[in-house]
Amino acid sequence: MLGAAKDDPIVWDEALGANVKDADGNVFVDLVAGFGVALIGHRHPRVVEAVVAQQHRLLHAMGDASPDITRIRLLEALSERTPEGLDVALLGSSGSDAVDAAVKTAVLATGRSRVIAFDRAYHGLATGVLPLQAYKPAFTEPFASLLADRVSHVPWGCDREVLREVLAGGDVALVLAEPVQGRGGMHAPPDGWLAMVAEESRVAGALFALDEIQSGLGRTGEWWAGPALGVVPDLLCVGKALGGGFVLSACLGTPEVMAAWGASTGEALHTQTFLGHPVGCAAALATLEVLKDEDIPGTVARESAWIRAELESRGYPTRGRGLMLGIELGCDSLAASRALLQLGYITLPAGPTSLGLTPPAVVTRPQWLGFFDALDQVTP
Numbered sequence: 001m002l003g004a005a006k007d008d009p010i011v012w013d014e015a016l017g018a019n020v021k022d023a024d025g026n027v028f029v030d031l032v033a034g035f036g037v038a039l040i041g042h043r044h045p046r047v048v049e050a051v052v053a054q055q056h057r058l059l060h061a062m063g064d065a066s067p068d069i070t071r072i073r074l075l076e077a078l079s080e081r082t083p084e085g086l087d088v089a090l091l092g093s094s095g096s097d098a099v100d101a102a103v104k105t106a107v108l109a110t111g112r113s114r115v116i117a118f119d120r121a122y123h124g125l126a127t128g129v130l131p132l133q134a135y136k137p138a139f140t141e142p143f144a145s146l147l148a149d150r151v152s153h154v155p156w157g158c159d160r161e162v163l164r165e166v167l168a169g170g171d172v173a174l175v176l177a178e179p180v181q182g183r184g185g186m187h188a189p190p191d192g193w194l195a196m197v198a199e200e201s202r203v204a205g206a207l208f209a210l211d212e213i214q215s216g217l218g219r220t221g222e223w224w225a226g227p228a229l230g231v232v233p234d235l236l237c238v239g240k241a242l243g244g245g246f247v248l249s250a251c252l253g254t255p256e257v258m259a260a261w262g263a264s265t266g267e268a269l270h271t272q273t274f275l276g277h278p279v280g281c282a283a284a285l286a287t288l289e290v291l292k293d294e295d296i297p298g299t300v301a302r303e304s305a306w307i308r309a310e311l312e313s314r315g316y317p318t319r320g321r322g323l324m325l326g327i328e329l330g331c332d333s334l335a336a337s338r339a340l341l342q343l344g345y346i347t348l349p350a351g352p353t354s355l356g357l358t359p360p361a362v363v364t365r366p367q368w369l370g371f372f373d374a375l376d377q378v379t380p
């Protein structure tokens with residue numbers, strides 16, 4: 001399989017809640033939630049039920065041309081849940097789709113085309129959004145000849161003056177940030193910094209977007225990290241946990257900003273065959289209900305505070321926010337992650353000496369205590 005390392009050791013067969021079972025019947029605690037997707041747990045019964053019911057009614061509709069009832073319900077539910085004003089959505093499948101839609105919206109709304117992103121940023125690897133990432137230059141370099149040189153990266157946590165200088169050209173359409181950098185290593189922003197970035201962007205006539213594909217929907221202990229950190233964006237990108245395990249993403253914007261797409265002329269300027277897939281929408285509707293009914297944001301806030309205190313007391317510094325959990329190990333993180341897998345824990349490195357965990361909110365305290373002991377076994 002392309003992308004799988006030779007020694008990738010497990011083949012997933014089944015997953016439920018916080019557990020994954022491999023093809024040999026071994027059971028693991030998933031502390032990454034399948035790249036942050038299974039925030040409410042794998043195969044949540046309400047999501048499965050909604051998906052099955054939808055499959056018996058309507059499996060595929062007709063993209064932008066004719067909406068279906070499930071999509072309309074989801075769009076209403078989403079706009080109830082998003083920060084005030086962010087009521088108009090462009091749906092997509094992947095996180096890359098959502099970011100792509102944000103960039104296109106900003107170009108239309110401003111008539112400009114430069115984008116500012118941040119060092120270590122990760123916004124997906126589809127060609128349109130590839131130049132935005134600064135997580136790993138090696139991901140971009142082989143395709144440089146395909147990509148327009150329209151992205152400026154500035155340091156995460158930079159001074160106001162640095163930002164002003166890049167914005168001064170008057171050609172910036174969009175400033176795009178993850179509220180907490182995920183794949184780049186679980187870095188929360190300095191206090192008040194995101195609000196400053198939003199303010200400077202708007203003064204310069206650019207739109208300000210937050211990529212909450214990883215941080216959104218309760219993962220940081222609040223429904224959205226942006227408002228909790230003092231800023232409501234003009235555009236909000238959502239994905240990963242949204243579909244409860246099913247592919248679905250969205251770029252949400254204010255009606256004023258989204259008006260830039262203009263009135264329909266019969267053929268959509270931006271669409272895809274599977275836009276607003278009915279099964280994905282049904283799964284997302286159920287996920288939004290579970291997030292609310294089970295108070296997943298509150299659970300994340302409570303459990304992450306306990307987990308972080310436990311880790312710190314055991315000598316492991318942590319970073320990030322909520323269950324975007326960076327853990328400093330002080331040793332080779334890839335080797336530690338592999339050793340943890342042998343002990344039954346699925347983890348991912350976040351930099352050479354730290355782990356980056358995005359676990360389901362439903363990992364129990366006994367499971368965490370087992371993980372802390374396993375950490376002690378694999379670190380010096």
Ligand SMILES: Cc1ncc(COP(=O)(O)O)c(C=O)c1O
Nearest residue numbers: 094095096122123124182213214
């Ligand atoms: C913050 C952020 N944005 C965008 C993406 C890209 O999402 P996808 O892999 O679904 O295209 C990711 C994926 O990890 C992400 O963490």
